[in-house]
Amino acid sequence: MEKENYLQSLITATPMEGRELAIKLARKSIAAIQTDPEIRKKLRADYANDTKQLIASAEVIAIEFQTIAAANNYWRGAIN
Amino acid sequence: MEKENYLQSLITATPMEGRELAIKLARKSIAAIQTDPEIRKKLRADYANDTKQLIASAEVIAIEFQTIAAANNYWRGAIN
Amino acid sequence: MEKENYLQSLITATPMEGRELAIKLARKSIAAIQTDPEIRKKLRADYANDTKQLIASAEVIAIEFQTIAAANNYWRGAIN
Amino acid sequence: MEKENYLQSLITATPMEGRELAIKLARKSIAAIQTDPEIRKKLRADYANDTKQLIASAEVIAIEFQTIAAANNYWRGAIN
Amino acid sequence: MEKENYLQSLITATPMEGRELAIKLARKSIAAIQTDPEIRKKLRADYANDTKQLIASAEVIAIEFQTIAAANNYWRGAIN
Amino acid sequence: MEKENYLQSLITATPMEGRELAIKLARKSIAAIQTDPEIRKKLRADYANDTKQLIASAEVIAIEFQTIAAANNYWRGAIN
Numbered sequence: 001m002e003k004e005n006y007l008q009s010l011i012t013a014t015p016m017e018g019r020e021l022a023i024k025l026a027r028k029s030i031a032a033i034q035t036d037p038e039i040r041k042k043l044r045a046d047y048a049n050d051t052k053q054l055i056a057s058a059e060v061i062a063i064e065f066q067t068i069a070a071a072n073n074y075w076r077g078a079i080n
Numbered sequence: 081m082e083k084e085n086y087l088q089s090l091i092t093a094t095p096m097e098g099r100e101l102a103i104k105l106a107r108k109s110i111a112a113i114q115t116d117p118e119i120r121k122k123l124r125a126d127y128a129n130d131t132k133q134l135i136a137s138a139e140v141i142a143i144e145f146q147t148i149a150a151a152n153n154y155w156r157g158a159i160n
Numbered sequence: 161m162e163k164e165n166y167l168q169s170l171i172t173a174t175p176m177e178g179r180e181l182a183i184k185l186a187r188k189s190i191a192a193i194q195t196d197p198e199i200r201k202k203l204r205a206d207y208a209n210d211t212k213q214l215i216a217s218a219e220v221i222a223i224e225f226q227t228i229a230a231a232n233n234y235w236r237g238a239i240n
Numbered sequence: 241m242e243k244e245n246y247l248q249s250l251i252t253a254t255p256m257e258g259r260e261l262a263i264k265l266a267r268k269s270i271a272a273i274q275t276d277p278e279i280r281k282k283l284r285a286d287y288a289n290d291t292k293q294l295i296a297s298a299e300v301i302a303i304e305f306q307t308i309a310a311a312n313n314y315w316r317g318a319i320n
Numbered sequence: 321m322e323k324e325n326y327l328q329s330l331i332t333a334t335p336m337e338g339r340e341l342a343i344k345l346a347r348k349s350i351a352a353i354q355t356d357p358e359i360r361k362k363l364r365a366d367y368a369n370d371t372k373q374l375i376a377s378a379e380v381i382a383i384e385f386q387t388i389a390a391a392n393n394y395w396r397g398a399i400n
Numbered sequence: 401m402e403k404e405n406y407l408q409s410l411i412t413a414t415p416m417e418g419r420e421l422a423i424k425l426a427r428k429s430i431a432a433i434q435t436d437p438e439i440r441k442k443l444r445a446d447y448a449n450d451t452k453q454l455i456a457s458a459e460v461i462a463i464e465f466q467t468i469a470a471a472n473n474y475w476r477g478a479i480n
Binding site for chain 1: 085086087088089090091105106108109110112113114119123126127130132133136137139140143144146147150151
Binding site: 175208211212217219222223225226234235236 | 325326327328330331345346348349350352353354359363367370372376377379380383384386387390391
């Protein structure tokens with residue numbers, strides 16, 4: 001199986017797209033370790049109802065977003 | 081359902097607004113994983129009374145705020 | 161109830177004041193989630209005697225301080 | 241036994257290769273502490289099915305990737 | 321009781337002194353939350369023998385050290 | 401007993417040496433809290449077989465490495 005290239009670039013048009021990319025990167029990291037999509041589907045129920053894990057997931061997203069925001073110079077040119 | 085654009089910009093007028101944005105981003109990450117607002121409401125009681133989870137939430141806010149503060153050049157021009 | 165503006169600026173006169181601000185920000189994040197001061201008071205005993213939670217709190221303070229220290233250019237002009 | 245040099249450079253041609261390097265670095269850290277490959281193999285089942293540990297692993301990858309992305313100036317010259 | 325000023329400056333003569341300051345800052349954060357020195361003494365046994373907490377403490381030190389190392393421009397002028 | 405100076409400099413010749421220094425710093429932080437080498441030896445078995453703790457250790461190494469990599473300007477001049 002060929003590996004998917006899920007990250008063409010860290011540059012996004014808007015901060016919101018940057019957020020979505022952060023969420024995507026977090027998910028892809030989990031998929032890189034647990035490679036079976038069926039198992040991932042079943043595991044999803046485990047953490048979507050467990051606040052501890054939701055908070056931990058939010059932390060991963062926050063860290064990924066730091067990188068993406070820096071890459072985009074914080075979209076400073078975007079309209080406020 | 082159309083996706084909400086909850087992040088127009090990382091730029092805020094004041095540090096305090098930056099704090100509020102950090103809290104909002106943390107909440108929106110959780111909502112991105114647990115998409116059911118009814119379940120989120122119920123889960124809220126779980127972590128608002130558990131100091132371990134309150135501290136973990138504060139960590140997420142701190143990381144989001146790092147990004148926002150950098151984006152705003154730490155509001156250095158603001159009145160001290 | 162009007163929201164308190166607990167963060168006028170990230171700029172502090174001394175590194176020590178920066179530490180105090182970091183601790184304040186960490187506390188205010190918890191207060192933003194658990195808004196009832198009576199419950200917070202009761203919860204305090206839970207974490208002040210639990211080393212796991214004390215260490216986790218110290219981590220939040222360390223992250224907040226990173227932001228404050230960068231904002232102040234690490235107080236490089238201060239007397240050593 | 242001679243030590244393997246698993247990190248010749250932080251520079252990668254593409255963001256995707258940067259992601260792969262981040263995952264590799266995370267794995268090598270674990271191998272540096274648990275040096276027995278047979279034990280590591282057995283342990284793998286422990287965390288690949290535990291969402292808490294998958295999320296924690298994703299956090300390590302996110303932190304390693306921050307470093308790699310900065311090293312590569314966020315691949316800003318790459319084609320979007 | 322007057323508050324102790326335990327952080328006159330982030331600038332240290334050597335990287336090693338920077339490490340020591342990082343450890344000191346981590347300890348002082350815990351002391352800021354658990355203010356009773358007798359209780360802290362008793363709690364010390366809890367975490368000094370628990371590898372989970374030792375690792376968590378090492379993480380706090382690593383974060384504090386990031387700040388101190390940046391403040392000192394990584395002691396790049398120091399003799400290697 | 402005189403304190404060991406285990407960190408003469410953050411500058412390393414290669415990225416690989418930077419990784420090794422990151423691992424060393426993580427270990428030394430633990431040794432700074434649990435000062436008894438005999439106890440540390442016994443504790444080692446606790447975390448080398450526990451994936452949760454291996455992942456947490458990998459996180460500490462990742463954070464230490466961020467600092468070291470920045471100090472070395474990411475070894476950008478090194479041969480790829």
